[in-house]
Amino acid sequence: MLFVVGFFFTFIIGGLTGVMLASMTLDSQLHDTYFVVAHLHYVLIGGAVFPLFGGFHYWFPKMTGRMLSERLGKWSFWLVFIGFHVTFFPMHVLGLHGMTRRIYTYSPTAGWEGLNLLATVGAFTIGAGLLVFVINVLRSLRRGERAGANPWQAPTLEWAMPSPPPPYNFVRIPVVTSRAPLWEPSGREVTGIPASIHASLTTRFDSAVPDHIYLAPEPSIWPFLSALAVTGMFIASIFTPWGLVWGAIPVTITLIGWFWPSRHETSTHLRYEVKPELPA
Amino acid sequence: MSSAPLDVSHLPTYGYGTRSLTWWGTMGMMLIEGTVFLAAIATYFYLRTRVNLWPPEDPPPDLFFGTLNLIIMLLSGVPNHLLSRATHCERLGAVRLWLVAGVLFSLAFLLVRTFEFLFLNTTYTGSAYGSIVFALLTLHTAHVLTDSIDTVVLTALMFAEKPEGRRFVDVSENCMYYWFVILSWIPIYLTIYIAPRY
Numbered sequence: 001m002l003f004v005v006g007f008f009f010t011f012i013i014g015g016l017t018g019v020m021l022a023s024m025t026l027d028s029q030l031h032d033t034y035f036v037v038a039h040l041h042y043v044l045i046g047g048a049v050f051p052l053f054g055g056f057h058y059w060f061p062k063m064t065g066r067m068l069s070e071r072l073g074k075w076s077f078w079l080v081f082i083g084f085h086v087t088f089f090p091m092h093v094l095g096l097h098g099m100t101r102r103i104y105t106y107s108p109t110a111g112w113e114g115l116n117l118l119a120t121v122g123a124f125t126i127g128a129g130l131l132v133f134v135i136n137v138l139r140s141l142r143r144g145e146r147a148g149a150n151p152w153q154a155p156t157l158e159w160a161m162p163s164p165p166p167p168y169n170f171v172r173i174p175v176v177t178s179r180a181p182l183w184e185p186s187g188r189e190v191t192g193i194p195a196s197i198h199a200s201l202t203t204r205f206d207s208a209v210p211d212h213i214y215l216a217p218e219p220s221i222w223p224f225l226s227a228l229a230v231t232g233m234f235i236a237s238i239f240t241p242w243g244l245v246w247g248a249i250p251v252t253i254t255l256i257g258w259f260w261p262s263r264h265e266t267s268t269h270l271r272y273e274v275k276p277e278l279p280a
Numbered sequence: 281m282s283s284a285p286l287d288v289s290h291l292p293t294y295g296y297g298t299r300s301l302t303w304w305g306t307m308g309m310m311l312i313e314g315t316v317f318l319a320a321i322a323t324y325f326y327l328r329t330r331v332n333l334w335p336p337e338d339p340p341p342d343l344f345f346g347t348l349n350l351i352i353m354l355l356s357g358v359p360n361h362l363l364s365r366a367t368h369c370e371r372l373g374a375v376r377l378w379l380v381a382g383v384l385f386s387l388a389f390l391l392v393r394t395f396e397f398l399f400l401n402t403t404y405t406g407s408a409y410g411s412i413v414f415a416l417l418t419l420h421t422a423h424v425l426t427d428s429i430d431t432v433v434l435t436a437l438m439f440a441e442k443p444e445g446r447r448f449v450d451v452s453e454n455c456m457y458y459w460f461v462i463l464s465w466i467p468i469y470l471t472i473y474i475a476p477r478y
Contacts, residue, residue, distance in 0.1 A: 188284065191286070212291050212292045266441065279369055
């Protein structure tokens, strides 16, 4: 939650400085300065890293079955959030003062030391926040509170499964009639999907009405071999364009091998096969 | 809370057209490849605006083999259409027959394509013109080759044993992709063979 608010706050500032940079007159002054460095970190860290942290905290209980510590979580958020703004906000000012990007040193007479020192303090604060985050994860993995299936009382389907979820997900697929299926459960389940072979229910793409039962292929080594062949083809193409031509041959062979059904698979599928309505 | 389960055991195990997952995959592939074709054709006409003489020094490609292939391609639409119809009714005999016809058409097309390459009257390293002409023809050949291999594999599968019903879906999607190969040849033919004459 805090991370998502942090995302809004930071990303809006990053977005607004983006609008500023889009102005030609301003950009001719600020191009290649620390103002741009500040802007892009507000956009990238604000737009991508904060939400990632938010998502990690949200789904950690589902992934591991244990809760992260809220107290440590708040500590790590505030350290990262404050550290971030202490690091990158002064860079706007440095850019306006003419400090260019991609330099490792500058003249002591430029008068940039104070703000750069402040940014360094901020960077260490971010580091401290990330350290708290790592400690929180490691501690919670061992001693975190048991999460249960749905610690957030969330409405979406992943929270209907135990935490961590079993590899087969649902024993029986629930019937969903709402965008918040756990808040408005239909109470119905799907039955009739063959349990002894790999099969899954396929719905119409527009109405989500059950349409047919897809019989999945049996496990096979061919996808792995074709991945090797594709890798070989592209590595060879670095050295010669003919790598694409000759490399395509093993790719073709492995793809055909992948497609070709085993006798066992065909006979099994034929036993379960139900034909759709065919035109006369 | 609990009410009658939703029993899906009566549902079919495959479906044609938009009901099939691979239909969507093939459509997406055609969309991407169609964009590549358009980009290559646009490149041809862009390069043409950069020079005074087009084609630079070479005569334009010989019309004969390209036009012959256009005719073969358009004719192959007939067995392709009949094959597509046979798959939707799952008539194995007709599917086998028109698949073999499709393979023969592919072979004829690829044979004539070899002569097309020999009579382009340019080299792929000589000029921007030669490069883009070779690129266009190679691009289309790659698609013909892919679809020919597909057709051969599906033919072998249809003769090998009693196929699953959904193999008919595979063949019908191959037909759809073959239409893409046929129809894309028309603008590429016009670009390679007709455009340099005007």
